[in-house]
Amino acid sequence: MSGTPSKLPIVVLDALSPHAQRLVVNRRGSTVWEVESHRGRYAVKIGYPIEATADWPAQPWTALAPAREGAVLNRVGFDDFAYGEWERGTWNFQPWREGPDLYKLWKPCREPDSRTEPDTSVALACVEALAELHAKGWAHGDVQPAHFIIGPERTHLIDLALARGGHIPEQYDFPFRGCLVHYEAPEIARGVLATGEAEATQEADVYALGASLLISATGWRAVEYPDDAPRPVQRRAVASGKRRPVRIQGRLGELVDAMLSSAPEDRPTIHEVGKALS
Known part of the structure; x- marks a missing residue:
């Protein structure tokens, strides 16, 4: 069977x-x-394999991603979630973040x-959400603006399917093969180009x-490449270590500039970023 699931699997409905x-x-x-139910509001993720096309190779790992995220949620001490398998892949549900x-x-x-x-208190809230994960010994692996949900009481860091840090x-x-290239560090891009992982x-x-923070505040990616460039071309641009200047004023701009250092050892830790912002 191919194509997008048109409804929730029976196991999730049950x-x-x-x-x-x-x-x-x-x-x-x-x-x-x-999904709204008697238990509350939930985000339900349904994974299934991507079949090969003329432009894209097959991607079987997408079928496993929801269950992998469920396993990560379990390891980092998350509450009120579940995950499992359905006929074409895996699923999870977790509280909806508004x-x-x-x-x-x-x-x-x-x-x-x-x-x-840009509001530095919002930036600090994002830093604190990531710092909480790092303090537990994990790396997120897929940090991007869409994964920070700025809620009324706290900021949530979502989408942990690619996180690394425990069994x-x-x-x-499945192996880590990089993330959305706009947010890949140069060493990640180089590794994926060299070995695929x-x-x-x-x-x-x-x-x-x-x-x-840079693209959300300015609309500019950290690294310049054509919008329609193939992914390997994007990654080569990132791997080169050359990037645009940071055009954010004040202390936040200085911190973002340091966070985007080409060498990992030259970047501040997330704790240091939080301390500087607070």
Whole structure:
């Protein structure tokens, strides 16, 4: 069977007994649903394999990603979640996080001739969310603006399917092959170009957060390459270590510049970034 699942698997329906559901993300290899049930509001992730096309190779790992994330949530001490298998892959559900993501929240900063400065308290909240994960010995591996949800009470760091830092059941694990190239550190890009794989690290997370803050505040990627460039071309540009200047004023701009250092050892730790912002 091919194509996107058109409804939630029976096993998820049995677990949640939803009285309302809404498809919110539909991308190659996964769907995300907002579900309301007697237990509360949940984000439900359904994974399935990507079949090969003329332009893309097959990607079987996408079928495993929801269960892998569920295993990570278990390891880092998350509450109120579940994960398992269905006929075409795996699934998980976890509490729905309400609020805009970082990129959406900072849209006024990117308007033409805008005088709105990025809110350093929001930046600090993102730093604290990542620092909480790092303190548990994990690297996120897929830090990007869309994964910081700025809620009314706290900022949540979501999408832990690529995180590294502890044991994952073998049947759900897969190698780390990089993330969205806009936020890849140079050493990650070089590893993927050389071997097809890389090592997710906390230092690379710091780079990715710097790139996330930069693009959210200014609209500019950290590294320049054509918008329609093939992924290997993008990665070669990132791997070169050459990047755009950081055009954010004040202390936040200085920190982002340091976070985007080419050498991992030259970047501040997430704790140091938080201390400087607070």
